[in-house]
Amino acid sequence: MNIIKQKALHLLENAFGKAGTVLAIRAWDPATFFEVDVHFPDMDMSGWKRVQHIKVRVGEGLYRDYTPSGWDADIRTCTLYINAEQDGPGAQWIRSVRAGDRITYVGVGATMHRPAYAGEMVVLGDMSSIGHYLALQQLAGARKMTGAITIAHGNHREEFREYFNWNIQPVKKSGDGGLHSMLKWAGDRQLAHSNVYISGHIPTCIRLRKELKKRDDSPLGIQVQGFWS
Ligand SMILES: Cc1cc2nc3c(=O)[nH]c(=O)nc-3n(C[C@H](O)[C@H](O)[C@H](O)COP(=O)(O)OP(=O)(O)OC[C@H]3O[C@@H](n4cnc5c(N)ncnc54)[C@H](O)[C@@H]3O)c2cc1C
Incomplete structure (x- = not known):
């Protein structure tokens, strides 16, 4: 990500950053893949029609996109499935996350993918x-x-x-x-x-x-x- 985009996201974080709390984290074996249950009190999941992604803060001025799945709109929880085979900032961040930690994200957006009703x-x-x-x-x-x-x-x-x-x-x-x-x-x-x-x-x-x-x-x-x- 270029420096201008990073700065813009940092400003966005200050203006719109919201937080969630990690309820539980499970590592697969070997520990390069993680399932993270999160409570996002400010995330309204009730109208989702397409697969979403959230921009998560993984370090100072650094953000990575992850996909909320297994969501419960009533209690505003979901699970993130995060691959960490590589050695990028996202992978390093998720290896350090523990239950009870706060997660900061700067927005939820829709992807291109939604169910097709024919075929x-x-x-x-x-x-x-x-x-x-x-x-x-x-x-x-x-x-x-x-x-x-x-x-x-x-x-x-x-x-x-x-x-x-x-x-x-x-x-x-x-x-x-x-x-x-x-x-x-x-x-x-x-x-x-x-x-x-x-x-x-x-x-x-x-x-x-x-x-x-x-x-x-x-x-x-x-x-x-x-x-x-
Ligand atoms: C809409 C959207 C949704 C996404 N949802 C998820 C999700 O739910 N779960 C998830 O794990 N990721 C998801 N991603 C990808 C995620 O945002 C990061 O791009 C990715 O995890 C790498 O981040 P990083 O900082 O660990 O590595 P980077 O700094 O981006 O990359 C470091 C090095 O690792 C390599 N690399 C990057 N990712 C992988 C990988 N997965 N496997 C092997 N090598 C890799 C790169 O080629 C590079 O050489 C999503 C991306 C988008 C755009």
Whole structure:
């Protein structure tokens, strides 16, 4: 993020910054992925129609976007699923967070992704997309979603299966950004009647979209929401 954008966000924080309290934090094993339950007393979740993201303060003048999922609009709680395989400020911050800590955020905004009401919903992404697709599933209610999340570590794939009662499959991450795994998963399926959602690593999202568009059974739609590069 450039210095001007950082300063602008800092001013925004002073003017509009709101806080939440961490109720609980659970690390997966190995501890490079975190589930964080948060109470956000000022966050009105009742009108959400699209997957949202919040800009969280992870250091002095530093912000990262995370996706509220599993929200309860009545008591204003939600869960953030945060990937911390990398060594960026967001990953360092989440490793230090403990129950009872306050989280500052400067706003809630909608992403491009919302449930499609025609055709099947197929989702593809990496571990940074888990919360995003859990939120999409919450908005879609009982409608079935299928798809694949690329996960490098075998135990994380086990935990994914154990924790989520979901049609989304954890697949072993292979190829640049997991591209090969997602193409292989999609290659074994018909997509003609599907709306495909792609999120996560931006260059991989772009390549995946390009490859899927070449298919003879072209999907009804392909919607990309890039997260990081
Ligand atoms: C709308 C939106 C919603 C998002 N929701 C979530 C979410 O719910 N959960 C979540 O974990 N992230 C989410 N992200 C991504 C998040 O905001 C950060 O960009 C990302 O976590 C990296 O932040 P960082 O400070 O740890 O690393 P950075 O400083 O951004 O990057 C440091 C290095 O790590 C690499 N890197 C960055 N992220 C990853 C990654 N996930 N895996 C492997 N390498 C990486 C970068 O290429 C770079 O080399 C979202 C982003 C957007 C735009």
